[in-house]
Amino acid sequence: MNAAARPRAGGISECFSCRVGGQWVAFPVAQVLEVITQQRLTPMPLAPDGVLGLINLRGRIISEVDVRRILGLQAAEAERHVHVVIVKSRQGEDVGLVVDQVGAVSAIDYNRFEKVPDTLHAVWQQIGEGVLKYDTHITVMLDVDRLLALSLPCAAQEPQGKELSRSADGKKTPVVLH
Amino acid sequence: MDEELLGEFLVESNENMAAIEQQLMSLEAASEDTELLDAIFRTVHTVKGSCGFIGLTKLEKVAHAGENVLGKMRSTRYPASPEIVSMLLECADAIQVILDELQANRQEPDVDHSALIRRLNAAERLIGSGGAGAPVDDEAPAGRVVAAAEPAEVQQEIVQSSTDEGDWLDDFEVIRGALDGAGLSTPQAVLQAGFNVLKEVPGIAAPQALKLLGVAKKFAALATGAQPDPSPDKPEGVAPETGESAEVPSGKPPVSEETAAPAKSVATEKPAVVAKKAGVQETPPETAQAGKAAETIRVDVAVLDELMNQVGELVLTRNRLLQVVSRAGGGMRHAMQVQDAAEVMKSLVPLSRDINHITESLQDRLLKTRMQPISTIWGTVPRIVRDMGRQLNKKINVQMEGQETELDRTILAALKDPLTHIIRNSCDHGIELPSERMQNGKPDTGTLTLTAAQEAGSILIVIRDDGAGIDAARVKAKAVDMGVLTQDAADAMSDAAALQLIFHAGLSTAKQVSNISGRGVGMDVVKNAIEKAGGSVEIHSVPGNGTTLRIRIPLTMAIISAMLVSAGSQMFAIPQMSVQELLAADAGSEHWCAIAGQRFFRLRGQLLPVVRLTDSLGMPAVDDAGGSIVVVHAGNRRIGLLVDDIIGSEELVVKPLGMHFRDVPVFGGCSILGDGSVVPILECNGVVQSLKLSAEAELAQDEAGLDGGRVDSEEMQHTLVFRGLNQLYAIPMMLVERLESLPPGSIERSGGREVLQYRGDVIPVLRWNRILGGEVVQTEEDCCLIIADNGKRMCLHVDEVEDILQTPLRIEMKSSEDMFLGTTVIHEQSTEVIDVFELLRLADPEWFTSGGNAHEEGRRTILFAEDAPFFRTMLIPVLESMAYEVWYARDGQEACEILDRQVPDVVLTDIEMPRMNGYELAEWISGQPRLADVPVIAISSAPPDAYDVEHRRHFHTVLSKMDRQGLSECLGRLHGHESVECNPPQVFERPVLVGGRPS
Numbered sequence A: 001m002n003a004a005a006r007p008r009a010g011g012i013s014e015c016f017s018c019r020v021g022g023q024w025v026a027f028p029v030a031q032v033l034e035v036i037t038q039q040r041l042t043p044m045p046l047a048p049d050g051v052l053g054l055i056n057l058r059g060r061i062i063s064e065v066d067v068r069r070i071l072g073l074q075a076a077e078a079e080r081h082v083h084v085v086i087v088k089s090r091q092g093e094d095v096g097l098v099v100d101q102v103g104a105v106s107a108i109d110y111n112r113f114e115k116v117p118d119t120l121h122a123v124w125q126q127i128g129e130g131v132l133k134y135d136t137h138i139t140v141m142l143d144v145d146r147l148l149a150l151s152l153p154c155a156a157q158e159p160q161g162k163e164l165s166r167s168a169d170g171k172k173t174p175v176v177l178h
Numbered sequence B: 001m002d003e004e005l006l007g008e009f010l011v012e013s014n015e016n017m018a019a020i021e022q023q024l025m026s027l028e029a030a031s032e033d034t035e036l037l038d039a040i041f042r043t044v045h046t047v048k049g050s051c052g053f054i055g056l057t058k059l060e061k062v063a064h065a066g067e068n069v070l071g072k073m074r075s076t077r078y079p080a081s082p083e084i085v086s087m088l089l090e091c092a093d094a095i096q097v098i099l100d101e102l103q104a105n106r107q108e109p110d111v112d113h114s115a116l117i118r119r120l121n122a123a124e125r126l127i128g129s130g131g132a133g134a135p136v137d138d139e140a141p142a143g144r145v146v147a148a149a150e151p152a153e154v155q156q157e158i159v160q161s162s163t164d165e166g167d168w169l170d171d172f173e174v175i176r177g178a179l180d181g182a183g184l185s186t187p188q189a190v191l192q193a194g195f196n197v198l199k200e201v202p203g204i205a206a207p208q209a210l211k212l213l214g215v216a217k218k219f220a221a222l223a224t225g226a227q228p229d230p231s232p233d234k235p236e237g238v239a240p241e242t243g244e245s246a247e248v249p250s251g252k253p254p255v256s257e258e259t260a261a262p263a264k265s266v267a268t269e270k271p272a273v274v275a276k277k278a279g280v281q282e283t284p285p286e287t288a289q290a291g292k293a294a295e296t297i298r299v300d301v302a303v304l305d306e307l308m309n310q311v312g313e314l315v316l317t318r319n320r321l322l323q324v325v326s327r328a329g330g331g332m333r334h335a336m337q338v339q340d341a342a343e344v345m346k347s348l349v350p351l352s353r354d355i356n357h358i359t360e361s362l363q364d365r366l367l368k369t370r371m372q373p374i375s376t377i378w379g380t381v382p383r384i385v386r387d388m389g390r391q392l393n394k395k396i397n398v399q400m401e402g403q404e405t406e407l408d409r410t411i412l413a414a415l416k417d418p419l420t421h422i423i424r425n426s427c428d429h430g431i432e433l434p435s436e437r438m439q440n441g442k443p444d445t446g447t448l449t450l451t452a453a454q455e456a457g458s459i460l461i462v463i464r465d466d467g468a469g470i471d472a473a474r475v476k477a478k479a480v481d482m483g484v485l486t487q488d489a490a491d492a493m494s495d496a497a498a499l500q501l502i503f504h505a506g507l508s509t510a511k512q513v514s515n516i517s518g519r520g521v522g523m524d525v526v527k528n529a530i531e532k533a534g535g536s537v538e539i540h541s542v543p544g545n546g547t548t549l550r551i552r553i554p555l556t557m558a559i560i561s562a563m564l565v566s567a568g569s570q571m572f573a574i575p576q577m578s579v580q581e582l583l584a585a586d587a588g589s590e591h592w593c594a595i596a597g598q599r600f601f602r603l604r605g606q607l608l609p610v611v612r613l614t615d616s617l618g619m620p621a622v623d624d625a626g627g628s629i630v631v632v633h634a635g636n637r638r639i640g641l642l643v644d645d646i647i648g649s650e651e652l653v654v655k656p657l658g659m660h661f662r663d664v665p666v667f668g669g670c671s672i673l674g675d676g677s678v679v680p681i682l683e684c685n686g687v688v689q690s691l692k693l694s695a696e697a698e699l700a701q702d703e704a705g706l707d708g709g710r711v712d713s714e715e716m717q718h719t720l721v722f723r724g725l726n727q728l729y730a731i732p733m734m735l736v737e738r739l740e741s742l743p744p745g746s747i748e749r750s751g752g753r754e755v756l757q758y759r760g761d762v763i764p765v766l767r768w769n770r771i772l773g774g775e776v777v778q779t780e781e782d783c784c785l786i787i788a789d790n791g792k793r794m795c796l797h798v799d800e801v802e803d804i805l806q807t808p809l810r811i812e813m814k815s816s817e818d819m820f821l822g823t824t825v826i827h828e829q830s831t832e833v834i835d836v837f838e839l840l841r842l843a844d845p846e847w848f849t850s851g852g853n854a855h856e857e858g859r860r861t862i863l864f865a866e867d868a869p870f871f872r873t874m875l876i877p878v879l880e881s882m883a884y885e886v887w888y889a890r891d892g893q894e895a896c897e898i899l900d901r902q903v904p905d906v907v908l909t910d911i912e913m914p915r916m917n918g919y920e921l922a923e924w925i926s927g928q929p930r931l932a933d934v935p936v937i938a939i940s941s942a943p944p945d946a947y948d949v950e951h952r953r954h955f956h957t958v959l960s961k962m963d964r965q966g967l968s969e970c971l972g973r974l975h976g977h978e979s980v981e982c983n984p985p986q987v988f989e990r991p992v993l994v995g996g997r998p999s
Helices: A067-071 A122-127 A144-151 A153-157 B003-029 B034-054 B057-076 B082-105 B114-131 B151-161 B165-170 B172-181 B187-200 B206-224 B255-260 B264-281 B283-293 B301-333 B338-370 B381-392 B409-430 B434-439 B472-481 B487-492 B495-503 B523-532 B684-690 B695-707 B836-843 B869-881 B892-901 B918-926 B946-954 B964-976
Strands: A012-020 A023-028 A032-037 A051-057 A060-066 A083-088 A094-099 A101-109 A128-133 A138-142 A162-166 A172-176 B371-373 B395-401 B406-408 B445-455 B458-465 B536-542 B546-554 B559-567 B570-575 B579-585 B592-595 B598-603 B606-612 B627-634 B637-643 B645-653 B667-672 B678-682 B716-724 B727-732 B736-742 B747-750 B753-758 B761-767 B782-789 B792-798 B800-808 B820-826 B829-834 B860-865 B884-889 B906-910 B936-940 B957-960
Touching: A012 A067, A012 A083, A012 A094, A012 A138, A051 A094, A051 B678, A060 A067, A067 A094, A067 A122, A067 A144, A083 A101, A122 A128, A122 A144, A138 A144, B003 B034, B003 B082, B003 B381, B034 B057, B034 B082, B057 B082, B057 B114, B082 B114, B082 B381, B301 B338, B338 B371, B371 B409, B381 B395, B381 B409, B406 B409, B409 B445, B409 B458, B409 B523, B409 B546, B434 B445, B472 B487, B472 B495, B495 B523, B495 B536, B523 B536, B523 B684, B559 B627, B559 B637, B559 B678, B570 B645, B579 B598, B579 B637, B606 B627, B627 B645, B627 B684, B637 B684, B645 B667, B678 B684, B716 B782, B716 B792, B727 B820, B753 B792, B761 B836, B782 B800, B782 B836, B792 B836, B800 B820, B829 B836, B836 B869, B860 B869, B860 B892, B869 B884, B869 B906, B869 B964, B884 B892, B892 B906, B892 B918, B906 B918, B906 B964, B918 B936, B918 B946, B936 B964, B957 B964
Parallel strands: A023 A138, A060 A094, B395 B445, B570 B678, B606 B637, B727 B829, B761 B792, B860 B884, B860 B906, B906 B936, B936 B957
Antiparallel strands: A012 A023, A012 A101, A032 A083, A051 A060, A083 A094, A128 A138, A162 A172, B371 B406, B445 B458, B458 B546, B536 B546, B559 B570, B559 B645, B579 B627, B592 B598, B598 B606, B627 B637, B667 B678, B716 B727, B716 B800, B736 B782, B747 B753, B753 B761, B782 B792, B820 B829
């Protein structure tokens, strides 16, 4: 499954796209379990930055991660209608990713992917697998596990260049220093 | 390799091998038990046979060598000596290692067993030569390897063949030259030449000659393909096994002298070496077994069937529910009529009750499938003790009781390591050397006793050794040395409390650091591990008499009983196991005080450090209005957590937290509440650790925690008020274990009386209304109080529980009826106070006698001085149940008058009494030569203070009034042996919800 999800393998694969802030991103469909609307969220004290809290999904407890926060985008307006994409990490744990809008599942030819432009913010370099250009917008293909790794508390303290800096809204944002 | 076949082989072999260790040790004890030997032989034979079939060559070789030894033992009726058993155990270990590796990786491990195989082969030859054609010489010491015809030489062969291959190879070229010189360049030639010729060849000493013969034999055998290849020509193929070098007997004299010396010296030298090796090798199979247990679990088919039935019922009930909902939905479209709504409601009530009932029994049965007998982890104990005993030259006997006691498998897994550690400690530090034991007038074989028993929702595991015990003074000295304790604190500390210091990190009193235990880490790790599994551990010890560790652990961790609290507009759950009590604390309360920036709450004369839960969780600060304090006990500390509100107690299903919270120690998991919301469960150890308490706070903590000096005020009683036949009755909460709402039909009739199936027991049911002679009112749910005492339970059915409150239970008017203590006033209403003990007697006339506490030696007498009638009524049945004849006095003065005339076996006295208090009484007794041998036990309801420490020297022991178990244990020990120190009062095992406020 994971090998198939890798764009660099070439060929056609299915992707699930969604919008985070103003940016369209896509995940390999094999790792997406379902999409739900926002459930009752229990905030957790001492949670890592970017983790909104816990939800009860049919008896399973799932951590909810704010993708905006991880990507260093502006925090969302208070009353947004969000969707939660439940993804399965490679370790087998289910995590909810909070996005603003969900798109469609589409088959994509990996040969159409281009390298993530190095003009993009460093975080994109880290989690992006490639970009796909459309007439109206571009979609960045993301690696779910690397995205989740950024949401873990240790990710912020790793010595190899990742550090916490404060963005304009005062929220902590992981940034890669070169 | 055929996967399926391999799978079956592994299952079968693992089962067979699980028993073999035990069998081998039994064989060692009964060395001529041929049936046992047959069974062992068959097991190894089966393993070997299957290997050949699947093509597991390494395993086959090891098993084959073991089988040969066993086969030879069988055919020659050779008695199993400890040396041979050790070797066979090693062989079993090696087989197990290979099996585990096969299980994990589906291939044989890259481990070289040739050294072991060589030794096994040597042993086989030895047995063959020793026992061939003739039964074992009766004159020879049984179980010794000395009965052989050529004892020294064969002995030597065993020793030599297990020597480090490197030594041998160093000289190999020289020897080879010598051999070539003598014209013996082929194995066949060497064999033909024989021992006597070989040892005459210049450059070859006798041991080398023997060795050469052995090698040559193997070569010859190899040629026919029947033997494995320990060829010295290939040094990389015979790389010594780990730990092999430890087997070289150091300073070994050359063989020529050895042959002259009594062969016994070899035999005596060997055991220690072999045992040491077994000790070193023991860890891998253990961990491997733990991994194996995690994979599959065997469940009784009957239990599965029951589960299936329950699920079937659940499905039916769901269908009924769906029907009701769809009917109601249909009604909705046409504007539902009022009576329709009522109809729906009416059908919903029994439905929800059914679902509740089914869920509960499903939960119950499912938990059962997770239960495993404690013998799964105790199985390794005899082996550990055996190996340790040989290593330390001690004689140790293991006794195990209650092996069938079942525990949740996660808890079992968590308990395994601490238990092993405790057992090693007992063997290493507890049990003395045989000579030392004989000197002290004890049998030379020490005894380690493990018992497990279920006790009111938890399991009590007791590990006792009859060794040297622990010297409290030494523990104290060490603690002062390590800076854990000040000298003053140490002086004031009771011996029993000092012993608990053993669990303090970095404290180990072993004089010598051995490789088994005594590295200064250990007991604190043990305690942490047990507490992590939700249990508690305490130690007591009598110098010269032994040490006892008591571990109390919940039956299951999957479902816990927890206290729900709110803090900062969020809910949290605190496991009941950690909760000691709940207090109401207004912001303006005069109990608050601050020392060095740390907040304290004055609780019964002690300072309780308090932190706001929101602060400790890094939540935004809230305004400092009061709230409630949850007193939690964790990691030897007691702190108060200030929360906004206490919501209540609930049974929660523990669910794990995800990757984001793995490194957050304050949460132990989370759960889902009835309304579907998620609630985090606090891990109190983590909360306490995450706090940075000031130094003073720590000190206050340690003392409070270790001295166990927390006793409820005598005045305030947790009391449950219930209604029966429209009258209020009060019952002290002390013995009320739980309140249960049971669906109708739960109470069954059996043998002319009513019983209830409760947590796997059948307990008697009494209906309060019937006791009063009235009618039982039919209700939708039966409200029941579960009362537990003396290891038994009963159920009291009442109409309705009114309140639980903390009240000064003052008896205004004594009752003439046995069932009541008297009348008190609660909420301005007169309320009858029930005598719980009469109730227990009514439920089961044998209640107090069948508890196993009765003494056989006949009635002893006890003088009991106590001014409060409540405690008199509470304790007298306990004392009577222990076959004491009780004389009671209402104060010290009365006690003196009785003592003037008669001498009891023990005096039990309250401390605070009118006219003459407990201290004065004890002092008076100590001045009476006639009473010199009468121990005085004090029971106290107030925490010990400075005055106490000063004056308590006349007391044998000071116990808490609530600690009835401690009292009975103390008395039991008092009359078992002389001069016994009692364990510290153990109070508040069951936290109680307090409705009132402390005054």
